Amino acid sequence: MKFRLLIFFFITGFILSAQTKMTIENAISIALKNNYDILVAGNEADIAKTNNTLGNAGILPTAEIIGSGSYELNTVNQTLQNGTQNNYNSVSSTSLNGGAQLSWTLFDGGKMFVRKNKLKEIQLLGELQFKDQVQYTMYEIIAAFYNIVKQKQQLISINEVINFNKERVKIAEIGFNSGSLLKSDFLSAKIDLNVLLESAINQQFEINASKKSLNILLAKQPDTEFEVEDSIPLIYHPDKNELMNKLFISNTEIQSLEKKIDVSRLEIKENKLTYLPTINFTGGYYFSQNNNSQGTYLKNNSSGPQVGGTLAIPLYSAGENQRKISISKIQLTANENDLQLTKLQLAADLENNIKNFENQQKLLEIEKENNQLAKENLNISLQRLRLGQATSLEVRLAQTDYVQSSTRLINFQYNLKIAESKLKQLIAEL
Numbered sequence: 001m002k003f004r005l006l007i008f009f010f011i012t013g014f015i016l017s018a019q020t021k022m023t024i025e026n027a028i029s030i031a032l033k034n035n036y037d038i039l040v041a042g043n044e045a046d047i048a049k050t051n052n053t054l055g056n057a058g059i060l061p062t063a064e065i066i067g068s069g070s071y072e073l074n075t076v077n078q079t080l081q082n083g084t085q086n087n088y089n090s091v092s093s094t095s096l097n098g099g100a101q102l103s104w105t106l107f108d109g110g111k112m113f114v115r116k117n118k119l120k121e122i123q124l125l126g127e128l129q130f131k132d133q134v135q136y137t138m139y140e141i142i143a144a145f146y147n148i149v150k151q152k153q154q155l156i157s158i159n160e161v162i163n164f165n166k167e168r169v170k171i172a173e174i175g176f177n178s179g180s181l182l183k184s185d186f187l188s189a190k191i192d193l194n195v196l197l198e199s200a201i202n203q204q205f206e207i208n209a210s211k212k213s214l215n216i217l218l219a220k221q222p223d224t225e226f227e228v229e230d231s232i233p234l235i236y237h238p239d240k241n242e243l244m245n246k247l248f249i250s251n252t253e254i255q256s257l258e259k260k261i262d263v264s265r266l267e268i269k270e271n272k273l274t275y276l277p278t279i280n281f282t283g284g285y286y287f288s289q290n291n292n293s294q295g296t297y298l299k300n301n302s303s304g305p306q307v308g309g310t311l312a313i314p315l316y317s318a319g320e321n322q323r324k325i326s327i328s329k330i331q332l333t334a335n336e337n338d339l340q341l342t343k344l345q346l347a348a349d350l351e352n353n354i355k356n357f358e359n360q361q362k363l364l365e366i367e368k369e370n371n372q373l374a375k376e377n378l379n380i381s382l383q384r385l386r387l388g389q390a391t392s393l394e395v396r397l398a399q400t401d402y403v404q405s406s407t408r409l410i411n412f413q414y415n416l417k418i419a420e421s422k423l424k425q426l427i428a429e430l
Contacts (some may be wrong), residue, residue, distance in 0.1 A: 022226040024145050027218060031141045032134065034219035041133035048119075048126030057116035061104035070095045076294075088294040099286030106309075109276025118266040125259040131428065132252035137217070138430040142421045144214040148228050150414040151210050155203040156230070157406035158196060161399060164378060165193045168395055171386050185392035192396060232413045234364075236420040240354055246427040247350055248343065257339040264332035271324040275314055283307040350426050357419040364412040371409045374402040 032038060054060045072093045078086040105112065172189040175181030212222040248254055287303035314321070381398040384390030424430045 020226050022145075022228055024142065027141050027145050027214065028138055030218045030220075031137055035137050035141075035217060036219055037133055038130075038137050041130045045123075045126035045130040048123045052116075052119040052123040054116065057119055058105055058108070058112040059116060061102055063100070063102045065098070065100055067096075067098035069097070090293075092293045094289075094291045096289045097286070099284050101282060101284035101286075104281045105278065106281050107277070107279040109273035109278070111270050111273045114266055114270045114273065118263060118270065121259060121262045121266060125256060125263060128252055128256045128259055132256055135252055135425050135428050135430050139421050139425045141214070141217055142430070143418055144210065144217055145228065146232055146414055146417050148207060148210045148214060149230065149232055150410055151203065151207045152228065152230060153232075153410045153413075154407065155200060155207060157403070157410065158200045158203055161403050161406075162193065162196045162200065164382065164399060164402075165189065165196055167382055168385065168392075168399070169193055171382065172392060175385075175388065180388050181392070188392050188396065192399070232417050234413065234416055234420075236423075238354065238357065238420075238423055243350060243354065243423060243427060244347075246429075247346060250428045251346060251426060252428050253342060254339065254346065257335060257342055260335045261332065261339065264328060264335050268325060268328040268332060271321060271328055274317075274321045274324075277311060277313040280310045280312075281307075282309065346426060350423070353419055353422045353426070357416065357423060360412055360416040360419055364409070364416055367405065367409045367412055371402075371405045374398070374405040378402045 072095075074091050074093070076086065076088040076091050080086070169186070169189045172181055172186040176183050176186040211224075211226065215222050215224050283306065285303075285305050288301070290300040292298050378395075378398040378401075381390050381395040385392070385395050421430065
């Protein structure tokens with residue numbers, strides 16, 4: 001029975017542990033649904049999509065029911081052409097008017113069609129800006145996630161050195177009790193152990209702080225508990241020529257700026273068409289009813305269909321049209337300059353990140369060997385100390401070398417992952 005209970009608790013603990021384990025795929029999936037920056041960018045893209053309609057462009061007609069009414073109480077004094085005089089006190093009159101009306105712009109120089117194209121381009125721009133925000137947020141998630149892994153690896157390294165130092169303390173204590181080592185060697189080992197224990201506490205704080213940062217990006221409560229994997233996968237092998245070819249085609253920032261240029265050109269075209277005439281059509285069915293308590297006529301009713309139209313030819317707008325065209329041209333030039341500058345900056349960023357990626361690979365390979373050598377040297381130093389052939393200072397130096405090598409190794413792994421993520425972000429392949 002006890003054995004069955006142990007099995008049950010073991011399985012339950014394993015399931016609960018698995019439920020709180022977070023992978024990078026989980027983190028990205030949660031961010032895509034909950035991250036506030038992505039939600040805001042998505043809302044803006046939805047607004048641009050909602051605005052892209054024929055009605056908003058002015059292509060479709062508008063229809064409405066109209067109505068009005070009034071009541072008046074007047075004193076009327078009339079002198080007719082034949083000399084007749086009419087005087088009325090407290091004349092009341094009521095008026096009711098109503099109808100159904102259709103208004104339609106038949107021709108505005110083609111602005112409505114240009115405006116529809118502009119709305120379409122603005123919608124595409126919103127989608128590109130949303131995609132750009134998604135790529136940036138995914139990069140932030142990857143950096144924050146693997147920073148936790150890095151901090152966790154650092155804690156594992158510290159705990160490993162703590163175990164080495166505990167062994168060193170035992171050896172120093174035995175040596176001191178037997179008279180083969182000085183008390184200062186024993187005290188030095190204890191001090192170093194305590195410093196490492198302090199480092200482990202500080203490192204755990206760093207892990208907790210890093211988890212809070214990731215929780216905020218995931219729009220979760222900062223104190224939400226979870227665990228991450230213990231390693232950083234490094235299997236990316238970029239092709240420099242392929243990356244350079246994809247940069248100007250796939251980069252979402254460049255695509256957004258190109259789309260802004262398209263919008264600016266359409267704005268110039270739209271403003272130039274303002275000089276052309278506009279023809280509007282109106283039509284509908286109207287009725288009118290007027291009632292007077294006294295006077296020449298007491299009741300007047302009319303109803304029936306009506307059609308009409310207006311022609312407006314712009315002659316003078318106090319320079320307003322030219323001002324709008326000039327501003328649109330300036331905006332177009334600014335967007336074109338911004339695009340060229342961004343291309344130069346991104347090309348430089350790509351070159352630098354490719355070089356950084358290659359450097360981090362080389363440094364990582366060197367440090368892997370160095371870390372093995374430092375660990376082997378620490379083991380040898382401990383054995384020599386156990387045999388009385390090494391001083392406490394020698395072991396301490398070997399221990400320091402191993403700690404520093406482990407730190408560099410972990411940092412190189414993290415830096416390599418960040419360089420990989422940045423390269424993928426630049427070509428929008430995160």
